[in-house]
Amino acid sequence: MNNETVRVRFAPSPTGYLHVGGLRTALFNYLFAKHNNGKFILRIEDTDQNRFVEGALENLIKTLKIMGLSYDEGVDVGGDFGPYVQSERKEIYKKYADELIEKKQAYYCFCSPERLEEVRQRQIAEKKPPMYDRHCRELSDEEVKEKLNSGIPHVIRMKIPLLGDVTFTDLIRGEVSFSCKILDDQILVKSDGFPTYHLANVVDDHLMKISHIIRGEEWLPSTPKHVLLYKAFGWNSPMFAHLPLLLNPDRTKLSKRQGDVAVEDYLAKGYLPEAIINFVALLGWNPGSEKEIFSLDELIEKFSIDRVQKAGAIFDINKLNWMNAHYLRSLSDEEITNLCIPYLKQKGYDVSDHEKTIKIVIAVRTHLNYLAEVVNYVDIFFNKEVVFENEEASSVIKTDSAKVVLNELLNILKLEESVNKDNFKNIMKKVQTNTGLKGKDLFMPVRVALTGKTHGPELPLIVDVFGKEECIRRILSVKNN
């Protein structure tokens, strides 16, 4: 393969947000391009006017940017082969559709949607595959001219060969073959003048000199039509690689309804871009080693299309959680705190004391799979009064030994200048020496007195947040109840 010529594209239709399946397709295209010193292009396929969604394009670009998948050519960055938005290329497609008509490789079709529906119903009733019956395929030039002049709505259809097979090589699946007999005379230009995916896609991939088409497996059945189109135009077709699908836990194509599918949803919950990228990269691909943590640059270095899997992969949130937690752990205390602050604020917690907020995050950070979870663990720090979470907690406090421990701790605390995570161990040592209590009997009453709970962060980290006065206040309030 000539490395100089690798050009690939990610060509989503802007229907609202970036789907994780889309992200995976974009990522594999990106990795393939960068690995081969090629170009990665973003093209927008918005030929369906009915599916226009306000702000979708901006949103898509934003998410791609956050994920670090920068493109060499595309909508907002330009390039030599623009425009990169299909709705702005209508005239181009018209020209090529006309060329196909001229070459007798396509024809005008004047059938009404009603007639088409009728034909379809009859075929289904007869248990035949629903296909266009080629009613308009052999219209004479005069008939066509007449109908055109009388303004009957029309589409342009592809003239599929009646016989033979279409065979092509898929980089992931090997040789794939389809019989022309089962191929429909695909609509290339709709009655509103816009091209369908099939025409626009082929024309653009050719004009933009795309070398490899890397897309989802759902496109495999329409690939023979595309191959035929390249042939009809007399063009060389690019190489094809159809990626295995991303699946729901029930093995159907990944979809909303069974969890989040928008990349922005995961971002909003506090999954890190690097973690999402790393996780998604390993869905349907692996480098053949046992290493699992990869930066984007490492992925570029290792990526190769022939290590892409053929079978679909379930999007397992469990593993994403593990991987994200792994990336979270590599963050500094300051970094992770800054990332947690928006979630704390949203919950209404006061984060004005930054030093204190950092200490709180330090105390709970090992629990986090994703940042939004931080609010599940911090109530003990923000609640003004100690409330026993259950019977077990309140009974811990009532024992005689608990009273001894708390009294002793109080006495020592009052003598200390301050209490923090570094001197707390020694303080407890003194309590132990003076009371003769140790282990659970020693520590649990303190934990419950400070937090009201029997579970939670490490005690030194808790007292570090509260400081001397607050610790004393809490212990006293518990003793008095």
Add this chain to the structure above:
RNA sequence: GGCGCUAUCGUCUAAUGGUUAGGACGCCGCCCUCUCAAGGCGGUAAUACGGGUUCGAAUCCCGUUAGCGCUACCA
């Protein structure tokens, strides 16, 4: 229904004719430990089924089954 793709632990996957079928997530246990996490150590668990080919098959071939995808004037 037709066409196509696919098939290794529950999940992501390694092993491209010869391995005690390996790793990771999850789960379980142990260690650490005041608790919960984290961390360390260990365990659980798979070649869909049936035929071939071969000295030898998870791997190649055929069939069966199952799953998924496509079958729009959507992409």
